[in-house]
Every structure is written in structure tokens, then in C-alpha cells.
Amino acid sequence: MGNLEAGVPTGRIAAMIERESDHYSQRNPTSKKLAAQAATHWHHGVPMHWMLDWSTPFPLFVADAAGASLTDVDGHKYDDFCLGDTGSMFGHSPAPVAAAIAEQAHHGLTYMLPTEDVIEVGKLLAAKFGLPYWQVATTATDANRFVIRWCRAITRRDKVLVFHGCYHGSCDDTFVRLKDGKPIHRPGLIGQVYDVTSHTKVVEFNDIAGLEAALKDGDVACVITEPALTNIGMVLPQPGFLDALRQLTRKYGTLLVIDETHTISTGYGGYTRVHGLEPDFLTIGKPIAGGIPCSVYGCTAEMAEKMITAETEAGPGYSGMGTTLSANAMALKAMRANLEHVMTEAAYAHMLPLSERLAHGIEAEIKQRNLPWHVSNVGARAEFVCAAERPRNGTEAQAAMHHKVELAIHLYLLNRGVIIAPFHNMTLVCPATTTAQVDHLIATVGGCLDELLN
Numbered sequence: 001m002g003n004l005e006a007g008v009p010t011g012r013i014a015a016m017i018e019r020e021s022d023h024y025s026q027r028n029p030t031s032k033k034l035a036a037q038a039a040t041h042w043h044h045g046v047p048m049h050w051m052l053d054w055s056t057p058f059p060l061f062v063a064d065a066a067g068a069s070l071t072d073v074d075g076h077k078y079d080d081f082c083l084g085d086t087g088s089m090f091g092h093s094p095a096p097v098a099a100a101i102a103e104q105a106h107h108g109l110t111y112m113l114p115t116e117d118v119i120e121v122g123k124l125l126a127a128k129f130g131l132p133y134w135q136v137a138t139t140a141t142d143a144n145r146f147v148i149r150w151c152r153a154i155t156r157r158d159k160v161l162v163f164h165g166c167y168h169g170s171c172d173d174t175f176v177r178l179k180d181g182k183p184i185h186r187p188g189l190i191g192q193v194y195d196v197t198s199h200t201k202v203v204e205f206n207d208i209a210g211l212e213a214a215l216k217d218g219d220v221a222c223v224i225t226e227p228a229l230t231n232i233g234m235v236l237p238q239p240g241f242l243d244a245l246r247q248l249t250r251k252y253g254t255l256l257v258i259d260e261t262h263t264i265s266t267g268y269g270g271y272t273r274v275h276g277l278e279p280d281f282l283t284i285g286k287p288i289a290g291g292i293p294c295s296v297y298g299c300t301a302e303m304a305e306k307m308i309t310a311e312t313e314a315g316p317g318y319s320g321m322g323t324t325l326s327a328n329a330m331a332l333k334a335m336r337a338n339l340e341h342v343m344t345e346a347a348y349a350h351m352l353p354l355s356e357r358l359a360h361g362i363e364a365e366i367k368q369r370n371l372p373w374h375v376s377n378v379g380a381r382a383e384f385v386c387a388a389e390r391p392r393n394g395t396e397a398q399a400a401m402h403h404k405v406e407l408a409i410h411l412y413l414l415n416r417g418v419i420i421a422p423f424h425n426m427t428l429v430c431p432a433t434t435t436a437q438v439d440h441l442i443a444t445v446g447g448c449l450d451e452l453l454n
């Protein structure tokens with residue numbers, strides 16, 4: 001049988017990557033031509049380097065997208081389970097958001113003044129997420145950066161705590177990982193001139209003792225975390241972990257920031273509402289305005305009061321928070337439409353069972369072939385992991401990643417009209433996703449596994 005990677009013969013993986021790469025190149029001549037043209041003026045040929053993080057030999061150029069489908073410039077139609085890596089988690093161009101954008105387009109896009117939409121959006125955010133006070137930023141990265149600043153100002157502590165394997169955007173304070181039990185900079189950082197580990201502590205997710213040890217000096221302003229780690233494969237909280245996190249943060253005077261940017265997939269109001277978490281701050285970006293750049297952060301009344309105290313103490317000047325286009329009229333209009341008509345309980349009532357069908361379906365394909373893999377899901381988000389055991393922390397999740405296997409699967413799926421996220425094996429189901437699309441994904445994964453194994 002030769003060498004195996006995650007239970008798959010390595011020779012088969014290499015052969016699939018080679019064959020599917022050739023197939024991709026042949027079937028996408030227009031994308032290939034555009035990629036060559038784009039190389040003239042774009043660094044690495046793309047306007048944002050993540051567009052190279054796909055398994056393809058050159059980027060797939062998109063012509064159109066609607067709901068859960070995407071069409072490329074060569075005319076192929078895809079079932080899209082990546083959905084802009086959550087930016088379009090509620091579907092591409094949801095009709096109410098598209099209409100709101102079209103309406104606002106003729107009334108000015110940004111004025112650095114509020115519109116009447118602000119009133120309703122504030123009510124909607126408070127009602128959905130259960131926190132009374134809100135601010136708008138433009139990306140989840142910014143929301144997290146600003147909240148970390150607030151937490152430091154409120155607590156007058158300089159340290160932040162993250163979990164190994166976390167991702168909260170390109171937010172410097174969170175670029176710390178564990179290596180052999182020691183904090184290090186996240187590998188690959190460019191232009192990092194100060195030592196982030198001097199202000200950021202890092203422990204493993206689900207490690208209650210490690211968390212307490214890191215908090216007990218009383219120098220940590222906040223813990224920032226997703227309630228389940230979704231950026232290193234998927235790491236679910238073990239029973240009692242999130243309760244312990246809340247108890248320990250309270251015990252040591254540390255604030256708790258829950259980043260719901262991805263776990264909004266859990267259900268209506270996100271993981272926080274579904275599981276009754278009690279964060280001091282909650283951040284969410286990506287899909288909050290239906291795909292228009294926008295993010296928000298909310299806080300409790302107690303935090304809001306402390307923010308005012310911190311501002312008074314800081315005195316006049318610049319807070320280091322806010323960007324010119326944040327909370328622009330277009331973003332508010334889109335967010336209002338999205339919150340009112342798209343991110344609804346009815347939408348989740350469609351998405352959750354369908355995602356469960358997807359997870360069970362892929363699990364059955366895996367079991368049928370005795371592969372040492374498993375599937376985890378957090379509501380509308382599912383992840384098939386090429387390891388037998390569910391990872392309990394970032395280190396185990398990292399060890400469960402098999403880049404070559406993922407590459408082969410992604411390419412195989414793409415060439416057969418199915419897109420999943422380019423990073424690990426993540427799928428999202430949106431309100432427009434159909435049962436037929438889910439069943440097609442499951443069958444195509446099955447076909448791929450057959451070709452890898454037989």
C-alpha cells in the first residue's frame with residue numbers, strides 16, 4: 001500500500017493533485033488568460049494575496065454569484081459552500097440587501113454623519129445579541145483591535161490572552177502561538193517590529209488549569225476567543241470549559257471578548273445567545289451587513305459606563321479607534337436590511353438541518369471507507385477533519401491538518417462544480433442552499449474518496 005497520509009496512500013494524493021491541476025488548467029482558459037493579464041499590475045497577480053490560497057494553479061475568476069451559486073468566467077456553475085469564507089454566509093447578494101444597496105446608492109455613500117437607519121440597527125443588534133450598547137467598524141479585525149483597546153483602557157492592564165490556534169483577523173495583539181509550551185510569534189509575520197509575546201499570553205483552548213495559571217497574576221485585560229475555534233480546523237469547547245472561562249475571567253478581573261464572526265453560524269443570535277454566554281464584549285464582522293464591509297462590537301451597560309470613565313481619564317485627543325468609512329450610510333443601510341430580513345430565525349430554520357444533513361452525509365462517506373476522519377459542525381458550519389479523534393486544542397487541531405489531502409479534495413470538488421473553503425475542509429450552508437446541492441457535495445466527496453482509496 002506504500003506510505004499513508006491521514007489513511008490515504010500518498011501516491012494517490014500526488015496523482016490526484018497532478019491530474020486535477022491539469023484538468024483545472026484545461027477547463028478554465030479564460031481564468032488562465034485573465035490571471036496572466038492581472039500579473040502585470042498586481043502583486044502576485046491578485047488584488048489581495050489570499051486569493052492565491054486556493055488549491056488551483058491560478059485563481060478562478062468569477063463572473064457572477066447569487067444565493068448559494070457562483071459562475072466563473074468560463075461559464076461553469078458551482079455550488080458554493082465557501083460563501084466568501086463567511087462574508088456571504090447568508091447567500092450571495094441576498095435580495096433585501098441588494099435592494100437596500102441600490103436604494104442608498106443614489107443618496108450618498110458616506111458622510112461621517114448618522115442616518116435614520118442607525119436607530120433601527122441599534123435596536124436590532126441589541127435584540128439579536130442581547131447587549132445594549134454598540135459601535136460600528138469596517139472589518140472584524142478592526143472591531144477586535146478596538147475592543148482590545150477598550151479592555152486595556154477599562155482594566156488598566158496591558159496584557160491580552162488568546163488561545164493557541166486562534167484567528168481574530170490581522171490584529172497584531174493576537175499573533176501569538178505556542179511552541180513547545182512557549183509563546184512565539186505566529187510564523188510568517190511580515191514587518192513585525194515589536195515583540196507581541198511581551199503583551200499577549202497564550203494557552204491551549206480547553207485547558208482550564210493553564211488558563212487560571214495565566215490569569216492569576218491579575219495582569220490580563222481580556223481574553224479574546226471564539227466560543228469554538230474555527231480557524232484551525234474546528235475545536236469544540238469541552239463541557240464546562242466556557243463556564244470555567246467566564247468564572248475565571250470574573251474571578252481575576254479579566255474581561256471576556258467573544259468573537260462571533262464565524263460562530264454566528266451556530267444559530268439565531270450566534271453561539272452567545274444559543275448557549276447563554278455572558279461576554280463583556282461581543283464582536284462580529286464579515287456577514288453582518290450581507291457582505292458589504294462592516295463589523296460591529298457590543299458591550300454590557302457596565303462596560304459602557306467604564307468606557308465613559310476611560311474616555312474622561314484619557315482626556316481630549318485621539319482614542320486610536322475609528323476609521324473614516326466606518327458606519328457609513330451604505331453599510332448601515334445594508335446591515336439594516338440584513339438584520340431585518342436575512343439573518344432571521346426562519347433563515348436558521350432552513351440552514352441548520354441542512355448543515356446537519358451535510359455533516360451526517362460526509363460522516364457516512366468517511367465511515368463507509370473506514371477512514372480515520374471525523375466531521376464537526378457548529379450550526380450552519382461544518383468541517384471534515386482528516387483525523388480520528390476530535391482535537392481538544394490548537395496543537396491537536398494543527399496535527400490533524402493534512403495539506404496535501406485537502407489540496408487534492410478541494411481541486412477534485414472544484415473541477416466538479418463544488419466549492420468549499422480554501423482553508424481546511426470547511427463548508428457553510430446559506431438560506432439559499434438546496435438539499436440537492438448538499439447531496440451533490442456529499443456524493444462528490446464520496447467519489448473523491450473512492451478515487452483516492454481504490
Ligand SMILES: Cc1ncc(COP(=O)(O)O)c(C=O)c1O
Nearest residue numbers: 139140141167168169261262285
Ligand atoms: C473569528 C474571526 N475573527 C475575525 C476575523 C477577521 O475578519 P476580517 O478579515 O474581515 O477582518 C476572522 C477572519 O477569518 C475570523 O475568522
